[in-house]
Amino acid sequence: MITLQQRSIAHFDLDCFFVSVECLKDRSLIGKPLLVGGQSDRGVVAACSYEARRYGIHSAMPMKTAMRLCPHAIVRSGDMEKYSMYSRWVTDIISRQAPLYEQSSIDEFYLDLTGMDKFFGAEKWTKALRERIILETSLPISFGLASNKLVSKVATNEAKPNGQLVVPYGLERAFLAPMKVEKLPMVGKETAAQLRRRGVETVQTLSEVPVQLLEAWLGKHGIALWNKANGIDETPVVPFHEQKSISTENTFHADTIDLHFLHGELVRMTEKIAFELRQQNKLAGCITVKIRYADFQTVSRQMTIPYSCADHVLLEKVKELFTKLNDRRQLIRLIGVRFSHLVQGNYQISLFEDTQEKIALYQAIDGIKNRFGGDALMRGVNVEQHNERKHRKAGVLPFYKPERYLKEVAKTRPYVS
Template sequence: MITLQHRSIAHFDMDSFFVSVECREDNSLKGKPLLVGGLGDRAVVAACSYEARRYGIHSAMPMKTALKLCPHALIRRGDMELYSNLSREITDIIAEKAPLYEKSSIDEFYLDLTGMDKFFGSMKWTIELRQHIIRKMKLPVSFGLASNKMISKVATNEAKPNGQKEIIFGEEKSFLAPMPVEKLPMVGKETAGQLRRRGVETVKTLSEIPVALLEAWLGKNGISLWNKANGIDESPVVPYHEQKSISTESTFPTDTIDMKFMHAELVRMTEKIAFELRQQDKLAGCVTVKLRYSDFETVTRQMTIPYTGSDHILLEKVKELFHKLYDKRLLVRLIGVRFSHLVQGNYQISLFDDTQEMIALYQAIDHIKNRFGWQYLMKGTNAIPPAKQPKAEVTPFPRKTK
């Protein structure tokens, strides 16, 4: 018999975060089909309101397609800087109240409230925190409370929009049983299709299939699916202050004042760790540049930025910081770049300016880098052939933020 550890985990999700922020800024948008994203026909939908979803619109859909489905939809350009700042405000509220929390994306949080029932009551405490966030931020938020992260996330999805739901310990399987298999986290169309072709449509049916058979069908993913279908998830809430940073440094063979060379190094390092960032499905909220002169004086400067994982945005910030730092016009022996304040999230959500072609370009670039190596595809104007690159001291990913 499998014994579930009796924990108390809350999952908070800011409902349709980008859309909700736009409605907060302009009350006239409430209750209307609203699209957040680029304004051109070749742009994509970054987020959409519940009213727009009724027309079959979803995020990452071409804006042109969305407008065919709902010609009277309203479009807002989107403000990633505003969304990022509000996300940080919400994080501060949760950090002040919660004993242990994990920021899993720009608008999602897990809170470990295990043991709180002895003193206050987990559900009562969580309700009060939700109400506090709503009052202070003027934004809707839903939560699910359960014995593990997976169940709490599914419960949150069932509570939306702007609701709350508790799954009592021991009732995890009965809660999941009638749901279609797509309701389980990480079960996409392809996996659901494979299961349905074998007659598996509900979580209850999935939970009753021998785990060995699921493994034969789906490989290691089959074991994970069996655990989910049976309400099992032992993954811990990872404290947000332990979120990792990613960085790299380059020590030059000869101290230099060559601006063209240093710019090339900035491009090379930024593209390298931005690629690693996207490989981890993360977004960065802070950029730091380090400079060491020939006299060994070391200076650093950092900048909080809207969450992103895009080369062109990160490189712009890196170059801006470098030019603010490099004010002595002395020989330089080392340059370092670091991305921190990392959160989970697909980099596409920050591409409000970009078209379908830009998104496809990033996907193609990452595919090539995955196949041949990150160093074989860089910006041509600044790239240095791999054989001529100086030896670099590379800080491996991940590394704890100090």
């Protein structure tokens, strides 16, 4: 029987993904300091080339700061639609070859190759897959192969750019030992600073600290950190097809054709599940809108979109789908919105046209919703409907506005008077 410690886990990571796609579009950019992000003074760096990193530039840095560090850097605004297309292309290649894979972000994948040594050899198979991806897409990609997800990811980072690294079973701890603690995933500047103040700078030193002491220093995070330092990670590879969608729907108190009301509901539902996306640090690649008419006929329509979790991006697509779908001009009893094709990622990667203010705005909105609840902030179009829902829950019927209903009906059924 194969134990968890004897697994073979490969981690693939597309190197400087956005930058690499830009270089495919324009070969003259290869080897030059390239920034992808907002081009205004208020813009933000979403990605940068290795050449730009030598000047101290990193993602999430204000574009103005980056240009001060490297005045001759080339800036591209970014093309999320193109990046999503290449991501799906690589995903398709992996899905055709791998027995079990997990897409952990728009440009990262984990593959469980346990048991493959009996047939082809996990290392040989992984190298062949990397070569196939490079041959078909022309994108540089690195991989690490080890007994668990943690070590394979660290190995990938060590193999970059455009390389490969295998950590044999049993050598996980020795591989990690000489590294700085920041090399471990999820160890940020603050945690690293706390450890340094206590004399812990390398992974080896961290692994030798008693786990009870680490727990006293860092709480439960200290236990997880001790496991990482010792190369222990039993996290499974979650099959991509098991990644769940996020959805919501609403059956109305009375069937309606009031477009003002329906659009308000779409805004409310989209904001609600977009907030859930950001809370789970996920991006959606597909939107589905569902309508159920008064005669109970149900129709739906979906659209593949560039990966996003931003309200203003998702809402535009939701409204577009609803407009195309609602062609019967009949009373509606239910509408629903679903986001699917979920991958790990955050709002930052789609900020090519956004500013620092917009980043701060989303962070502030989510902070308020986390503290006071999802209804603490909403667009103005939803205020009236929110109050009506509160009245209904309290048993108080809102003032009915028949003129709005008749006005909407008259637009689509002029024979009604």
